[in-house]
Amino acid sequence: MPTVDDDLPSGLGPEEFSARIFGADGPRTDGGLELAPFRGVRFVPEVAGDLAAVTMPPYDLIDEAAAMRLLAGGGHNIVRLNLPRASGEGYDAAGRRLRRWLDEGALAIDPDPALYVYEAARAGTVLQRGLIGGLGLRAEAEGVVLPHENVFPGPVRDRLALMTAANANLEPIFLVYEGDGDAARIVDDTAAGAPLMEFDADDGLTHRLWRVTDPASHARVAADLRGKQALIADGHHRYATYRALQARHRAAGDGPGPWDAGLALLVDSTRYPPHLGAIHRVLPDLRPDDALDRARRVFRVTGFPAEDAAVEALAAADGPAFLLGGGDALHLLTEPDPEALSRSMPSGHSARWCALDTAVLDHLLIGGVWNLPENENAIEVVHDDASAAVARARRTGGTAVILNPLKVADVLAIAGQGERVPRKSTSFGPKPRTGLVLRLLDPEGNR
Template sequence: MPRVDDDLPSGLPPEEFSARIFGTAEPRTGRGLELAPFRGVRFVPGVAGDLASVTMPPYDLIDDAAAMRLLAGGGHNIVRLNLPRAAGESYGTAGERLRRWLDEGALATDPDPALYVYEAARDGTVLQRGLIGAVGLRAESEGVVLPHENVFPGPVRDRLALMTAADANLEPIFLLYGGGGDAARVVDGAAAEEPLTEFRADDGLTHRLWRITDPSAHARVAADLHDKRALIADGHHRYATYRALQARRHAAGDGSGPWDSGLALLVDSTRYPPHLGAIHRVLPDLRPSDAIEQARKVFRVTDFLDEADALEALADAPRPAFLLGGDDVLHLLTNPDPDALSRSMPSEHSARWQRLDTAVLDHLLIGDVWDVPETEDAIEVVHDDPSAAIARARRTGGTAVILNPLDVDDVLAVAGEGERVPRKSTSFGPKPRTGLVLRLLGPEAGPVAREARRER
């Protein structure tokens, strides 16, 4: 079998790397959108501990400080599987730990294949409800599972190394589809029963899980989804990892198998519209004084001393607009110079794409005005929270760029036309809690599997 890096091209720009991963040439399956039942692996509270203490937000929302807090709690927190490097451990160690937790009974495999209904609520109000299952992987050319952002090689290699070592999908990606059909009735019918799991986490949300094992319900879901298509709301790098693993296993002659699908939460956006937040930037090596001096050459600049007033002005400003922070003053950038804007935007993209705030940020501000390389070291991201981004910039002596959220219709329209919004443009939520349901790719856990591991 090839090494982890051998089948992932390196040195490519994000756009070309995304095309290689998402657009891998394959025969068209003609099967449409599929979400298959599987035997979920779940924590056993009596052994592992309270579910609020062993689950976590998605891995890419966990910074170093949050990871250390989770690790300090000890025990069976899934951070020890999903982010082992935070504890200075290898991915091989994480895979061994997963199998040890199965042997010890901290994790257990459900007896029957199931679809799982997941719900997130705040103060009795349902914010999100959808189905967790194994989504069939499709080439982008089939128009079934649509990405809307590019991916970078580094995070895909990282997740592929972990997925290979664990031989498991450790957290679901987040998909949206326009439904309102029979699948939604199956979901709401299951949610009317007593939940399998219910707990309130430190994110302020109550998380609930139900299990659907009835084959007739599975058939109703399959029939309803067949002609639908789904948008990747969150988890582009993980979906790209699913595709890379699938391509590797097929190239190795392994044929069809569990690697032809990946763990996903599928939400009917007509029933439970998602929240779309912004992803703010922090440029730690760009001093605020230098940033604003250069920005004044192509933007109108309005200064604010009060953060609340500045954020309100940003929300009301004509697009594109940005708020710069990092020193004692906040600077609102509006009305970019039309000639500078026209020169900076890639001509191959549609007019709708060129109007996106994140496109203007990447090409006019970050690329042309500031000449900052598009790397993870030079550009950090903060989901949703502008105050946290501004505070991080002040700690590092760098510059924060606060954005308005993109419009959902723009994201859907861009994806539907085969384009992708710039990387880190959207923060859809609420995101599914990591650790509620895992999916094994190897032999199912159980007495026979445990005995086989002992014999090895």
């Protein structure tokens, strides 16, 4: 298999780029799924301030308005590291700021290597609990770490530039696996004790973190994970960045090092099943009336004056269905024309893949009927919140496309047979909070 070029391959579409970067060679091991302990970097509240004020949601959920609120809320908010352009700074400035915060004591390196137990709860109910560690990077062909979405070169270049300048993993990606074994028992046993940190954030969740430093527990986790495989639930572009950084070091002859792993949260889905939400689209340059007129050619259209009734009808729809918003009313699209649908689908995909709502949206509507380019400028995304998507479309004079969430069984089946669902098809959650623990790529920070 080819390695990833130092500057990343250019001129490739998302499918070819994803195949290149996920399939690139790497150090092969017989250990299977691996989550290694490391010396975590954490905020010191006495210096940095309230943890709720210095942490944030994952970077790709932060729009410009949210970034401005985070910048205004605290001088040490990790948005200044993770999205330096929001404050008008570059990647090198973010790297210098990280080192300055370490020197000032706003951030501190834990003394011993550890795995970290992370929990997100709402009103006393645990929604998410898993282990944070250094995920061993694997080529897709090894069948250990399974991507289920394609990635685009632009976001990978952005994260690679930042990761290189910071020499750190600034936020964990999120993976799920089926285990219910010794690792899961260690997670729950650890969470029965007093947490290392605990705070309520503005996302309505209580976030807690524990540290597992016992080498015997690390060995038990390693033994339990061996032979397992994990699905990337969230963070495909960051995992692709981990792989690109690994390839860069291999090309430089650096040998094994901390770049052979990436910061990740690993959740046992048999104990803590993830929530799978939809990712809605906002098309700012497509007028709602124009979108609707063209969609009528290939869909049955039903109008709804009220949003609640329209969303209920979408959820009850059988087969591919979408809700168009942005104008005065909302319109449900159902029953796509079979011939138009068949003509629009690319060859080489399974019947299950071709029936996905996001595949129908991308190829029949966005690429076919509406003839829009597939890029971040023409297509914006909103995770889970249908009302927010409709409101954003109305502000821009564009069109919102509200979707039903995919089924977990479909995502797993498609990933298991080597396919990937269309980009931005899934919103697994709850996503880990950014800023709870960071991972330095200095070898001294991983011993």
